[in-house]
Structure formats: C-alpha cells, structure tokens
Amino acid sequence: MLSKRLIACLDVRDGKLAKSVRFVDTKDIGDPVEKARAYYEDGLDELVFYDITASSDKRSIMLDVVEAVAKEVFIPLSVGGGVRSVADATDLRLAGAEKINVNSAAVRRPALIAECAEALGNQNVVLSMDIRRVDVSPACPSGYEMVINGGRTPMGIDALAWAREGERLGAGELVVNAIDADGTRDGYELKLTALIAEAVRIPVIASGGAGKPEHLKEALTVGKADAALVASMVHYGDYSVSELKRYLHSQGVKMRMAW
Amino acid sequence: MRLSLSGHATAALVTDPIVIIDYDAGNLRSVQRACAQVGAVAVISNDPQRILAAERIIFPGVGAAGSAMRSLRRTGMDAALRQAVADGKPLLGICLGLQISLDHSEEQDTPTLGLIPGETRRFRLDQPELKVPHMGWNAVRPVKAHPLLEGVAPEDEFYFVHAYYPVPARDANQYALTTYEEDFAAAIGQGNYFGVQFHPEKSGRFGLRLLRRFIDWDGRC
Numbered sequence: 001m002l003s004k005r006l007i008a009c010l011d012v013r014d015g016k017l018a019k020s021v022r023f024v025d026t027k028d029i030g031d032p033v034e035k036a037r038a039y040y041e042d043g044l045d046e047l048v049f050y051d052i053t054a055s056s057d058k059r060s061i062m063l064d065v066v067e068a069v070a071k072e073v074f075i076p077l078s079v080g081g082g083v084r085s086v087a088d089a090t091d092l093r094l095a096g097a098e099k100i101n102v103n104s105a106a107v108r109r110p111a112l113i114a115e116c117a118e119a120l121g122n123q124n125v126v127l128s129m130d131i132r133r134v135d136v137s138p139a140c141p142s143g144y145e146m147v148i149n150g151g152r153t154p155m156g157i158d159a160l161a162w163a164r165e166g167e168r169l170g171a172g173e174l175v176v177n178a179i180d181a182d183g184t185r186d187g188y189e190l191k192l193t194a195l196i197a198e199a200v201r202i203p204v205i206a207s208g209g210a211g212k213p214e215h216l217k218e219a220l221t222v223g224k225a226d227a228a229l230v231a232s233m234v235h236y237g238d239y240s241v242s243e244l245k246r247y248l249h250s251q252g253v254k255m256r257m258a259w
Numbered sequence: 260m261r262l263s264l265s266g267h268a269t270a271a272l273v274t275d276p277i278v279i280i281d282y283d284a285g286n287l288r289s290v291q292r293a294c295a296q297v298g299a300v301a302v303i304s305n306d307p308q309r310i311l312a313a314e315r316i317i318f319p320g321v322g323a324a325g326s327a328m329r330s331l332r333r334t335g336m337d338a339a340l341r342q343a344v345a346d347g348k349p350l351l352g353i354c355l356g357l358q359i360s361l362d363h364s365e366e367q368d369t370p371t372l373g374l375i376p377g378e379t380r381r382f383r384l385d386q387p388e389l390k391v392p393h394m395g396w397n398a399v400r401p402v403k404a405h406p407l408l409e410g411v412a413p414e415d416e417f418y419f420v421h422a423y424y425p426v427p428a429r430d431a432n433q434y435a436l437t438t439y440e441e442d443f444a445a446a447i448g449q450g451n452y453f454g455v456q457f458h459p460e461k462s463g464r465f466g467l468r469l470l471r472r473f474i475d476w477d478g479r480c
Contacts, residue, residue, distance in 0.1 A: 001397065047396070074466060201391065
C-alpha cells in the first residue's frame with residue numbers, strides 16, 4: 001500500500017533558508033543544504049525548495065544549492081519559484097531537481113504547464129497553487145481564488161477550476177497552498193484541500209498552516225491529501241521529521257517507517 | 260577510432276566500470292550521483308561501442324516507451340543492449356528501462372526489446388482515491404532470493420513514479436511484489452539482467468544499498 005508522504009519545504013532567498021509568515025516578513029534561518037541533509041537522514045519522504053530570491057541576477061545561486069543538495073540527498077527533490085520557461089525548468093533538472101514546480105507564470109500563461117509536461121514528463125511537473133478564501137461570486141464559484149506573485153496579486157480565477165485545468169494541461173501533481181493559513185500554524189485549510197483532492201485524479205499536497213502533528217493527520221484524512229507539506233514546525237526544531245512520522249503512523253496513517 | 264561490433268579495435272577502447280545508457284529519457288544524472296555516493300564512477304553514454312565495452316550497464320529512464328524505443332533504434336543501442344545481455348554483463352533496468360526490457364508495452368502500443376518475456380500494462384484501478392501515476396513510497400516484498408535484494412525486508416519502502424507496470428510472462432522472472440490495489444512485479448530478473456520498477460537512486464539508503472550490490476554483482480543469481 002502506498003504511503004502518505006511528509007514533505008518539507010525550504011524557502012531559499014539568495015542561497016539562504018528563509019521562512020515567511022503569510023508570505024511577508026521573511027527572515028534567514030540557516031543553511032539549506034545542511035537542513036536538507038538532516039531531514040533526509042531523519043526519514044523525510046520528499047524535499048521542496050522554493051526560490052524566493054527577488055533579483056533575477058542572483059537566481060543562479062539556487063542552481064548551486066540544488067546541485068549541492070542533490071549530491072547528498074537521495075529522495076525526490078522538487079524545486080520551484082520563478083520558473084517561467086522550459087529552459088528554466090531544464091536548468092533546475094540538470095542541477096538535480098526531480099520535479100519542477102510552476103506557479104505564477106503558469107497562471108499568467110497556462111501553456112507553460114503543457115510545455116513543461118511535454119519536455120519533462122507529466123510526473124515531473126508540479127502545479128503549485130497559492131489560494132485565498134473569497135466570497136462566492138460568478139468568477140469564483142468555489143469561494144477560493146488564485147493569487148500570484150507570492151500572494152500579492154489576486155487573479156479573479158477560481159481555484160477549483162484552475163486545479164482541473166492544470167490537470168488537463170498535464171500537471172502530475174498539485175500543491176494546494178492556502179495563503180490565509182500560511183505560516184499561522186493554525187492548521188491546513190481542510191475544506192479547500194478536500195475540495196480539490198476530490199476534483200482531480202492526480203496527487204494533492206496540502207500546504208500552509210501546519211503547526212501541530214494533529215494538523216498533518218487532518219490533512220491526510222479529512223483533507224484527503226496524498227502528502228502534507230511542513231515548514232516552520234520542523235525548521236525551528238519544534239518537531240522532528242521522524243517524530244511527526246511516528247505520530248502519524250501511531251494514528252493509523254500509512255507512513256514509511258524504515259529508512 | 261572505431262571498434263566494430265565483431266570486436267576489431269582500431270584503437271584501444273576504454274572499459275568503463277559502469278555505463279548509464281543515455282537515450283533522452285531523463286534523470287540520468289541522479290543515477291550517476293547515486294553511483295558516486297556508493298563509490299562507483301559511472302559514465303553516461305549513447306555510444307553502442309562504449310556500452311559493449313563496459314563492465315556493467317545501467318538502463319534507467321522515465322518517459323514514454325515509444326520515443327524511448329525510437330531513440331534506442333536510431334542509435335543502435337537496442338542491438339548493443341541485446342548483445343550485452345548475451346555477453347553475460349550485469350545489467351540493471353530502472354523504471355522505463357525495466358518496462359522496455361519486456362516484449363511489448365501498452366504505452367503507444369510499442370514493441371519493446373524482448374529481453375524477458377512479458378508485457379507492460381497501464382494501471383486501471385477501481386478505487387477512485389488511488390491516483391495514477393502510482394507516485395510515492397511503497398513496500399517492495401521479495402518473493403525469491405536474489406543477490407541484489409539481499410537484506411531487503413518485506414516492509415522496506417522504495418520510491419515509485421509510474422503509470423504503467425511490468426507483467427512478466429513467467430513467475431520465475433518475478434523477484435519482488437508491490438501492492439497498488441493489486442500486486443504487481445516490482446523487480447524482475449533473468450540471469451545477468453535485473454530490473455526494478457522503483458527508483459533506487461531516489462529511495463534513500465535502501466536504494467543506495469541496492470545500487471552498491473549491483474556494483475558488486477557478478478551477474479549470477
């Protein structure tokens with residue numbers, strides 16, 4: 001039986017690890033390569049690196065980070081942040097990323113998903129969705145709207161419709177990132193996660209809001225997610241990766257327990 | 260500077276300890292990095308001569324069966340692979356590399372290499388909550404002893420990403436099973452050939468251990 005996955009997301013700015021609260025107020029919290037290695041050794045199932053470097057001339061630093069991590073960490077490595085073209089995706093793949101996350105650029109130009117799927121294979125293209133709660137409207141009948149540019153720009157696009165479109169265009173996996181919950185540690189946006197997980201037949205990763213082990217259990221059961229993404233709760237040492245996995249396992253969630 | 264298939268060298272040819280077959284099928288460098296991690300230098304090549312001269316061969320791959328076969332034929336690597344198997348060289352197929360070792364793939368209705376009798380089929384699952392591709396960590400249960408599976412316990416999990424799965428014609432070729440709604444062959448083998456549906460290069464220490472055992476393998480089982 002397939003295990004649920006525990007994924008740690010590392011936001012990287014100028015080659016250093018950063019953690020945001022509601023997408024603003026980022027601060028440096030360490031060396032991404034060191035963190036990645038420690039999580040890997042502690043049984044992490046998958047790693048995501050998100051490049052939040054503002055200036056484009058510093059983007060090559062990210063390739064160095066990916067390359068250094070890929071030499072030491074032998075679990076799937078997913079990288080995103082600022083991917084605008086197949087060329088960007090290919091650079092990251094050569095540096096050692098298995099999966100490529102597309103986000104804002106795909107909302108602006110959906111063909112990017114199909115182009116990446118064609119070039120890298122569907123299973124290597126992850127559509128990362130930043131979503132906020134809104135009032136139900138004709139444009140957003142699900143009550144959830146797509147936002148881009150790190151949560152700054154609302155797009156007037158319904159999140160559920162975009163998830164379906166992403167699957168149709170060839171995304172192999174979806175990250176459902178609830179920006180209302182991001183960094184709050186109050187729990188995932190379960191309703192949204194389940195809504196999307198039930199609407200598509202590709203794996204869904206719950207993201208944003210994890211603060212307690214119970215939140216992960218909720219995302220993987222009630223939220224119907226295939227994987228739970230964590231950041232703050234492991235980065236600051238409040239919980240270890242293996243501790244979270246042991247908890248989930250004890251609660252009857254199928255996890256990989258030997259590594 | 261050529262070596263003909265019959266073996267007449269016009270110049271000394273390098274014998275690589277490991278050649279990773281390059282046929283535009285992605286993730287080759289991750290296999291190369293994993294080999295480096297367990298102490299082996301692997302080269303990536305699409306040169307049939309170099310494949311024939313290698314001590315051992317890794318046949319990785321993600322992507323589609325049809326384009327993979329076209330690429331292998333275009334470069335003459337299909338013949339080189341058959342020859343390598345006939346020569347008794349240790350050969351490890353990974354994911355698509357395993358699938359196209361069988362006779363036929365449902366993916367684009369593609370005739371494949373036929374190193375092992377059997378075919379590749381697409382997952383057709385009844386349970387709506389099970390996704391295709393089968394993506395993530397799942398247990399690999401050895402059903403028969405093999406040097407490459409030594410030390411693998413039934414609950415040990417490996418990383419999978421695939422929408423198609425191998426169906427060997429003979430149970431004798433089946434070395435490990437994995438359950439995704441139903442059981443499928445996660446590892447198949449015959450003589451000096453061994454194939455795994457999962458990705459040892461992305462399966463943490465268990466995967467690295469399997470690669471190390473392949474490097475030490477004499478091709479007998």
